[in-house]
Amino acid sequence: MKRFKFLVVIGFAALLTVSCVKPKFTPDQELLYGTWVSGDTHYRFDRSYRLYELFDSSEVRVNGAYWNPADDVSEEEAQAILWSLDEADLTIVKQMYMGGKVPNTYTVTALTNTTMTLKDNYNTTKTYTKI
Amino acid sequence: MPKWLKATLISLGGLLGLVVIVLAVVCWLVFTPSKLTGIVNKVAKEVVTCDVNFERVSLSLFKTFPYAGLDVHNVALVNPVEGAPSDTVAHIDDLILAINAKQFVSHGDIVVKQLLLEGTRANIYVSDAGVANYDILPPDDDTTSESKPFKLPDYIDIEKVKISHLNACFNDYQHGLFAEVNDFGATVKGGWQDAKANLDAEIKSKELSFVTADSMQNEKMTVSLSSLKLNAGGKMKDTSSANGKLKLNVTDIVLHTCDTAGAEVLSTSFDKLNVTASASGWLNDMKGSLKVKLPKGEVSVGGVDYVTDALKAKQSDLVSIEAPFRLNLDEKKVSLTDAEVSLCEWALTLNGDVTMPAEERPTEMDLTFATNRWDVGELLKVLPAKFTKWKKGMDLDADLQLLDGKVIGQLGDSLMPKVDARVELRNGKFYYPKAVPYHINNIAGDVVADLDLSKGGVSNVKIEQFDADVDKNHISAKGRLTDLMGRQDLDADVKARLNISDLEPLLDSVPVDVQGNANIAVHVRALLKNLTDLDLTKIKADGSVVVDKLDVVYDTIHATSPRLVVDLKIPAARRTAKVGEVMSAKITSQVLNVEMPNQKIDASLSDVGIDVGLSNVLQKGTPLAVAFDVESAAIKASMDTINLNTNSLAIGGSIKYDSTKQNILKKLNPDLNIELRNARLKLPGSNEPLVMPVFRFDYRPEICQVKELDIHFGMSDYHLDGSVSGLEDWLSHEAMLKGTLNFNSNYTDLDQLLDLISGIGVEKDTLERQRQEDHVAKEANPFIVPKDVDFRLNTRINHTSAFGNELSSVAGGITIKDGTMICDQIGFVCKAAKMQLTAVYKSPRVNHLFLGFDFHLLDIQIAELIDMIPYIDTIVPMLASFDGNADFHLAAETYLNAYYKPKMSTLLGAAAITGKDLVVLDSKTFDQIAKLLMFKKSTVNKIDTLDVEITVFDRQAEVYPFVITMDKYRVCASGRHNLDNAYDYHIELLKSPLPTRLAVDINGVMPKLNFKLGKVKYADLYKPEKQNAVEQRTMALKNMIRQSLERNVKEETRNAKRFD
Incomplete structure (x- = not known):
């Protein structure tokens, strides 16, 4: 009986678990455009692409930038990023001047006119405010 | 006297007087004026063909005493001729004539005792046809007999001839001669006997006028003569042989000529003119003298007064002539001996x-x-x-x-x-x-x-x-x-002692200011016009100029020399189309100083020898162009804060000055071949001098060809050759300085070299402003990449030290372009690996420096990789656990502050490591992992392949999942760690002899790591057919990272042989 009770509980819990899975969040990309800041870290997500020249004079497309004024870096001196949003999966590839690429993937867990919350693959979340 | 004699004489005298009185009364009674007048009129009408009338003719005894003469009153000759201004040919108011008639009749002698004419008026007229009103004698009917030649009487004695108040006009229309005399007077006395003649004459005239040339078209001359005295005496042997004396005194002559319009042509007035001419001797050898003295006078020609007020003010005679002469009338030859003619x-x-x-x-x-x-x-x-x-x-x-x-x-x-x-x-x-x-x-x-x-x-x-x-x-x-x-061709030797500054007015078209003293010795040959025009193209000259204390300012060039010796040559010894030399010079000087304050250039040359050719700088519009060969034993120069000393300088070439340009090279347009020997260059901010054993370069507008440049700088040695272009525009900040240089070195201290070139082309003010704005302390002295330059260095360095590393056989390109330095795909080999490095350093701000690497190590021993780049051990901590060769690709970049400290928010890195047949070293960490994953002790610690992709961002290094196959085990690992050594890793056993799959999570801060079993999550990562979206994306990112790194590896690097 105990085993039966145990199985019932497990089965119920499993049912609850299944029935309580939230539908995946799909952020509105329109809300993403603009400059976001968390602490001193600034991201700017542009609507359009621009060409970014590498050290060897080749060019790549980018559509955003990031910078940190705390490190004495201004927006004019910001580093380039290429971002893409696939449902809630936000991929930000930092484009190195030297040609290398440094990708980071995040899950957008919240996105409003003013705030955005990103969660990385290590379950670290960071909330940004739009400026 | 006895009384009888006295009485006798008185009686005789009384008797004689009585006889004379009686004769006179008889003559008076016989030759009464009325009778005499009738006789004369009758005779006259027989003698002349015109009407003639003697109003009264009387015998004169007293007026002509002691001779009897005729006293005629009012004589008129009337001969009408058509066209003549008057019918009267002549009219004489009074005429007294006393001649020795007996002597004339008996001997043919002419003895005029007295001839007085008073109040004479005459009108002489000759018509166009030659009809003259004075032709009053009847025609000679005897045409058969030959006319006898004129024979001068043997004796002529004119005791007194006096003409007073003569007024006459002479109109000869046939020959175009016209004259008029008013109030003319003359007194003549003379004689002729035994071929001897003497004459005394005095002429006075109120006005004499002559009109010359036909149809009265030309000039009219009037003369007023107050007194002309003529005294002549002489003896004539025959018509060609005579001697005599002539004296002429003329006083107060006034002479005027005017044209037909009445305008005065010539006007003279001679006051107290004294002319004395005397001559004696035969006509073919007459000796004489002419003396003229004109104390005062006036001469006006065409309205111009030749005797000016200044001349009138002179105390001396206006004109004086004293001319002894010999005269040969046969040859018409005058011989003067010490004849003196004076004007004052x-x-x-x-x-x-x-x-x-x-x-x-x-x-x-x-x-x-x-x-x-x-x-x-x-x-x-x-x-x-x-x-x-x-x-x-x-x-x-x-x-x-x-x-x-x-x-x-x-x-x-x-x-x-x-x-x-x-x-x-x-x-x-x-x-x-x-x-x-x-x-x-x-x-x-x-x-x-x-x-x-x-x-x-x-x-x-x-x-x-x-x-x-x-x-x-x-x-x-x-x-x-x-x-x-x-042509006025001058051939002269000219010597001059000049204060050169005095030449400035001659050089007003040339912007030059010259001071100094010159000693000139020049031989000149040129047309005078070309000399005055300073036309150097047409002047020949050679000589020497020694200039002391020379000080020249030409536009912005200032040159000084205590002594300069110039051997000058015009035209130039050689001429080129480029410069168009018109003059050349060999200049020698012990010391020559040149400074250009605007460019902060200061140079001192010693033992200078200059062969120089100069363009036609004196021609307006021709710019200064100079061709030269300069040799100097030594030179000391500075440009701004750069100092140069050299033992030997040789410069050949030319400059063409263009004052409209701003920067010095554009002004000068130099075309130079320069060679320096043993030069020492002192650059700002460096205590160590740059020693240049040899520096040879050719400079042409827009390009400088460095043929050979050897530099010793500290322990370093550099040998450069190549070209630099755009120096002109670079100096005026219009364009970048471009260059391609081959840089060879046996040893290069890169740190020292970077210090040397740091900040070139960047305004000091700009750097200082950046320091202040960014609060950068002075001790922070980062390398500032030269701006406004675009240089490419093809380097080949045997040994170099850079940032504490010793490298060998470094070869590659270094590009410095407008604040960015790119070590472009430098390939080099060391014992560790085949290497390729592309490094970029930018210095947009003093406190914002960019440093980036694209670094590839192929076939590198992992231990040496870690030894070479210790930082890699931090990024990939487990790398130290492997042994063997691997390919390593790294791209990393960050911005640095002024202390070269990375700005961590900007740090980005991506690395990819590929290894085969690696050996896992025994270590405590491996032991712990092996224990948790239940490795058998017999497991061979060798892995087949290793493919790791790592990124660094936001102070975190992220290791993307990678697989290690070791013996029967296949392990997948991933994770990240902060750069402060906080780890979060996951290692999962994908394949093992065990019946279950295990995973280990490693957390904590080094060295205190926590190992614990974790959840498996990579079961399908390496099974493409079973991958989910996340796994697909993960693998795509891995691939993207690796490709972005490997794309930069040169084929040559892959094929290079390792250096053993």
């Missing part, structure tokens, strides 16, 4: 012969002349203003000590005699700022002129000596001026 104090002495023209022979002259001392200034003052207009604004004076010479040759319409003259001029002065902007004083000259003024003749002047002070300068010359009236 200006005298001319003449000696020699003048032969007057004869048939088919022009005037011939063989004269010498000499002046007394002439004051030229005074002479110019007395000349009519018309002839001294050229002197307006001119100060001119001189003492003409001597003007002498010879005049030999013929004088005719097209012939001019040759004149040899010698001029000695002293104490001259000249100032005419319009032509020569100098006061010229103490002019002294000895000039010999050889003048041939005839058509086609050539006149030459020899300057035996000429000296003048020009302001504070002295010029002397000797030479020859050929073809004075034509």
